[in-house]
Amino acid sequence: MKTVHVRGDRLVTVEERDEPQLLTGPGASGLDAIVRVTAACVCGSDLWTYRGFRKPAHDHGMGHEFVGVVEEVGTNVRAVRPGDFVISPFYIADGTCAVCRAGFTAHCLNGGTFGAEIPGEGHANGTQSEMVRIPFADGTLTVVPDGAANDTNLADLLALSDVMGTGHHAAISAGVRPGSTVVVVGDGAVGLCAVIAAKRMGAERIVAMSRHADRQALARDFGATDVVAERGDEAIEIVKDMFDGIGPDIALECVGSVEAMTQSMGSVRPGGDVGFVGVPVTGGDLSVQTMFRTNIGVRGGMGTVRDYMADLLPAVLGGSIQPGRVFDQELPLADAAEGYALMDERRAIKVMLRP
Amino acid sequence: MKTVHVRGDRLVTVEERDEPQLLTGPGASGLDAIVRVTAACVCGSDLWTYRGFRKPAHDHGMGHEFVGVVEEVGTNVRAVRPGDFVISPFYIADGTCAVCRAGFTAHCLNGGTFGAEIPGEGHANGTQSEMVRIPFADGTLTVVPDGAANDTNLADLLALSDVMGTGHHAAISAGVRPGSTVVVVGDGAVGLCAVIAAKRMGAERIVAMSRHADRQALARDFGATDVVAERGDEAIEIVKDMFDGIGPDIALECVGSVEAMTQSMGSVRPGGDVGFVGVPVTGGDLSVQTMFRTNIGVRGGMGTVRDYMADLLPAVLGGSIQPGRVFDQELPLADAAEGYALMDERRAIKVMLRP
Known part of the structure; x- marks a missing residue:
């Protein structure tokens, strides 16, 4: 599958990688899910890496925002099922630790960011990709009610991811x-x-x-x-x-x-x-x-966007807010380099990438 | 009258000064009041000066907390009358500027702190003193309802000043x-x-x-x-x-x-x-x-204590809070040096000074 990487100062590559797999075997928690990416995007924070202000922290690909359709779930996932259209926040959270219970899932004691190794749960690859493995699927993903996601509100739903x-x-x-x-x-x-x-x-x-x-x-x-x-x-x-x-x-x-x-x-x-x-x-x-x-x-600080889904998703579905209007460019994932350049040069506000 | 000064490292003096007078003559706003101090106190922040961390900012005497009885008011004072028992916050505020209206009287655009020169309104002398002139009496002072102040709640009322x-x-x-x-x-x-x-x-x-x-x-x-x-x-x-x-x-x-x-x-x-x-x-x-x-x-930041009087004064008068219990020492104003030493050496929590 295609994944996006920053390989140098303003150098973006699209590389072929194996599709991620659910963790299995002894010790696997069965809490993960594999999601096929419907749309991802380039974040203003990705530009800090693109511009060389910070190095890529890992080799798991860029991107931390996306919406998609669940392909497969681990044996202990309860709230997410194959076929669900889901929104991912830009971080992984178990949804159950003391910090998550306090309403700050972005600082989950057991979670982490896309690409980071999560102890015992592997990593999630970057979301500028065709497929993503989500550890702690129940705590991380928000399911959009059946049939409610469509071409018209795709950008609005994607905006909820960050x-x-x-x-x-x-x-x-x-x-x-x-x-x-x-x-x-x-x-x-x-x-x-x-x-x-x-x-x-x-x-x-x-x-x-x-x-x-x-x-x-x-x-x-x-x-x-x-x-x-x-x-x-x-x-x-x-x-x-x-x-x-x-x-x-x-x-x-x-x-x-x-x-x-x-x-x-x-x-x-x-x-x-x-x-x-x-x-x-x-x-x-x-x-x-x-x-x-x-x-x-x-x-x-880091927006605890997972915690706001219950408030903001109904607002999007009800049409009272249209945050997707910030997306003024849409490109194939393969053209990610152009997407970064558009945002870096402020020729675009926000770029959607479609695998 | 007696006023208290810090004249060097851990050196406190009690000096004789003329009693303050209402500003009069052309240009006087008539917004000031003269108050006879019933009780003042030493503040933890006074200790920074006492210990030499900061120099006395002026020669108008130490102290910025007190309760007392109004002796005389300027021609344009409306909310305060001679004979009123009043609580002063630790700063001067006109009560009418945009910042005061926003609820942050401690940052009044036209006010200031005890001892500081207030443009057009003179200064207020330090409150570790027998008498204090308060510019902007209406905006600064809070009147305790007639007869409600007594020996029993004196310390509680004094605690409201800071x-x-x-x-x-x-x-x-x-x-x-x-x-x-x-x-x-x-x-x-x-x-x-x-x-x-x-x-x-x-x-x-x-x-x-x-x-x-x-x-x-x-x-x-x-x-x-x-x-x-x-x-x-x-x-x-x-x-x-x-x-x-x-x-x-x-x-x-x-x-x-x-x-x-x-x-x-x-x-x-x-x-x-x-x-x-x-x-x-x-x-x-x-x-x-x-x-x-x-x-x-x-x-x-600076406590906007004037803004809290409407909430806290009834709580004190109703007996639901007894903040005056922090005063564990009472001394004559003339013994201010001992009061500073008691607090500096943590032999007292809070010292009340009585002129």
């Missing part, structure tokens, strides 16, 4: 409530989904920071009431001025750079909140003294 | 809710008040970190269900083990040291919250990557 849940996580982390005023820093797929989430949670005013006409338009469609194209100190001043000179209640940081975090912290009012979901590849520190002096709270 | 509101702020900042599990780092007056706050907000289990028998006992009286005497990594391990090996939902950092913040961040479960109110004199940074990897939120 970007919609992650944007939602930013809004949840910052505590968006009815009447909140919000600035969204980052106009990638996650930032645009954060606009959807903020709107859905009742934000009264939502400022999208964007300098691209197509993204600005989508942000407005999703519920942004204002668009600001400036960046850095200039942006902070403009946004503060829009809200009594003190800034909005909340900033949603959806980039992962030091600059975006600085802009987010600088934009919100005293006592406001920053929800952050951008993978902080370039690191950065927060000064406790600055936080003390401003009472600005900071909360975020 | 430590009770600050402990409450830690719990509010971390989002304590019914059923929360909480560890309180710091067994000073603020930490002990944080126990009161967590209990009052419905926490199911509260671990007080303390190695002093008297403080442990008070913490238990206030609602702590467990006491842990260890510190650092050892403490983290013990506390994590108490909660399914992953730690409690929430840590309340009530010290202000890097060590206390590190212990707080290390103790809570993935997706938990740290509420911090210790003045971070020794600074410290938080790694965004660590926060991302753990989904632990951090929120806190």
